[in-house]
């Protein structure tokens with residue numbers, strides 16, 4: 001018998017239901033598509049970049065992120081999606097057996113990444129208003145506390161007072177996942193990464209920027225924090241193409257991204273109204289998605305997929321129960337989801 005790793009025995013592969021559907025609203029990506037600069041970069045320089053390695057530690061991307069975020073290059077780390085930045089941060093700051101605390105429910109990959117690095121996931125339920133339980137998170141004594149704002153899957157934004165108290169009282173690192181920040185009103189906490197020694201803010205090119213297929217994410221924090229994450233990361237986490245396209249998008253397509261995000265937000269609110277008219281109670285959201293509590297969500301999700309609409313199903317979410325998470329984008333897609341839901345419910 002091969003002596004496989006003991007701590008990996010019960011770890012499943014991540015596999016949300018994914019039947020190909022005409023309307024896929026299951027992963028909160030930019031449903032308007034990819035940024036226009038991506039087409040230009042791939043056509044004009046894509047082929048030329050294939051035979052050589054990209055430069056180690058993505059210096060061009062770091063410069064573009066630094067300019068976009070208004071920080072120095074030393075404040076920036078990047079990774080193969082923000083998934084990778086989170087994973088690297090857990091490895092960088094914690095020893096096997098250490099605790100990672102996070103609100104529950106939150107991004108499902110966090111407990112999974114914790115287990116992959118032999119860390120102890122410590123969920124702390126959100127308060128009944130879906131706000132952070134700051135005292136509960138602090139009481140875990142974890143050396144790394146993860147907070148997602150806007151939170152996936154609830155869509156709620158952490159209050160500044162709560163997050164600042166958490167950051168200022170935590171004994172270790174606070175990782176603030178802002179994958180959906182472009183859809184918020186005033187929910188940007190990049191300033192905490194600039195002013196606090198213990199805050200790493202992660203962001204992604206996968207959601208508002210429309211580049212999920214290229215797997216590019218980034219993090220901002222104090223240079224001493226970033227230096228540790230870079231050690232865990234290693235030199236080559238992007239393809240040369242991914243780095244070049246992300247640089248172009250951050251430089252040339254910010255207005256395009258903002259227009260897509262604004263329309264997703266308008267359609268999110270329109271969809272929320274329509275769902276309420278159906279007697280449903282979607283949670284207020286500042287992401288590009290709505291969490292809709294629905295009994296027997298698995299069966300509902302299956303019936304929607306039979307109608308060519310894919311949404312993300314959650315069963316038994318802490319404080320919520322069964323629910324569907326519906327990604328928001330162009331109105332015709334929302335209309336298809338609504339029509340299918342009306343038939344199913």
Ligand code: PMP
Pocket residue numbers: 027080081082083084107148151152177179203204205206212215216217
């Ligand atoms: N954080 C949150 C909250 C997410 O929902 C996701 C994607 N589902 C990620 C991080 C990771 O995204 P990516 O690796 O594509 O940057």
